[in-house]
Amino acid sequence: MTASMQRLLEEISRQHFPYEPAPPSVIEDFERRMGWRLDPDLRAFYLHCNGAELFTRLPDCPCQILPLEEIVRARVAIRREDDDHWGPESMYALCDVQDGNYVVLDVARQVDGRYPLVDGDHETWPDPRYCERIAHSFSEFLEKALWSAGRSYWLRR
Numbered sequence: 001m002t003a004s005m006q007r008l009l010e011e012i013s014r015q016h017f018p019y020e021p022a023p024p025s026v027i028e029d030f031e032r033r034m035g036w037r038l039d040p041d042l043r044a045f046y047l048h049c050n051g052a053e054l055f056t057r058l059p060d061c062p063c064q065i066l067p068l069e070e071i072v073r074a075r076v077a078i079r080r081e082d083d084d085h086w087g088p089e090s091m092y093a094l095c096d097v098q099d100g101n102y103v104v105l106d107v108a109r110q111v112d113g114r115y116p117l118v119d120g121d122h123e124t125w126p127d128p129r130y131c132e133r134i135a136h137s138f139s140e141f142l143e144k145a146l147w148s149a150g151r152s153y154w155l156r157r
Helices: 003-015 024-034 040-048 074-079 138-146
Strands: 052-054 063-065 091-096 102-106 117-120 133-135
Touching: 003 040, 003 138, 024 040, 040 138, 074 091, 074 102, 074 117, 091 117, 091 138, 133 138
Parallel strands: none
Antiparallel strands: 052 063, 063 091, 091 102, 102 117, 117 133
């Protein structure tokens, strides 16, 4: 685990609301069921906590990083249908930012061994003109999210 990721996980434990860690067996079951492996950032996060509520607790939490058992394809989370019409099967809802919007993980692409994250706005999903990349990795997303004071940092003012 990188020093940067370690620092972010310590911040989550100090200032936010992490869930209990995911045991390695739960991570293995998740990877087997999904057919893809967690990248190093995600593995470190889920070994530290199996999801987290950032800034405040639900139902007012502006950013909930989903537990492994709640991660589904983005098209299912956003459009409630597992159909190619509603986006690629390689995109997964990772973080619920409320009002039907998600931060989405793209497991079809990797940059330096990390999955990029995109904006999963329910009003424009899956139009690629609006599903812009918001982070090159989970650690980049997490760092920006933790310093955002609960705002969706990628949205234009």
